[in-house]
Amino acid sequence: MYWVFKTEPAECSILDIQAAGPKGVVWEGVRNYQARNFLRDQVKIGDQVLIHHSSCAQVGIAGVGVILAEAYPDPSQFQPRSLYYDAKSTPEKAPWVAVQVGFVEQFSKVLSMTELRQIYGLADMQLLKKGNRLSIIPATKAEFDLVLCVAKAYSES
């Protein structure tokens, strides 16, 4: 499948994923049940992920990642010092999961939402829908390919 993962670049940017090397980064801190369900049940090894930078100066899709490891208990839920600590989590009953995300490519330019909205074929993309707050969003192959195509067009211009 194809996905859009939202991240705050101050936390984990496309460059951080690149810097992490072949092991990739731990995609942790998802604390929304709908997003958790996607992560736990449907995100599979080899799935490709559009990395979307949010809450920052340059909001938009910054590059591509790939799933290197499927859902396992999110370590941050057990760490009292972590922002993502969940006092109710126990090793027996751990509701939150993490995956491992590896680097594929960084776009030559962050694709903003206004730019993407202008692309014929992306009109129905969930990421672009008003009020969308999910941090793990499924995308279609057509949408994924189109976004890559737009990124490529920019890199050649």
Added chain:
DNA sequence: GCCAACGTTGGC
């Protein structure tokens, strides 16, 4: 910092 759109909580 505004505010729309959700998600979560808790009294009943």
Added chain:
DNA sequence: GCCAACGTTGGC
């Protein structure tokens, strides 16, 4: 299990 109040997300 309803629903109002409150909290959070996130683009702008």
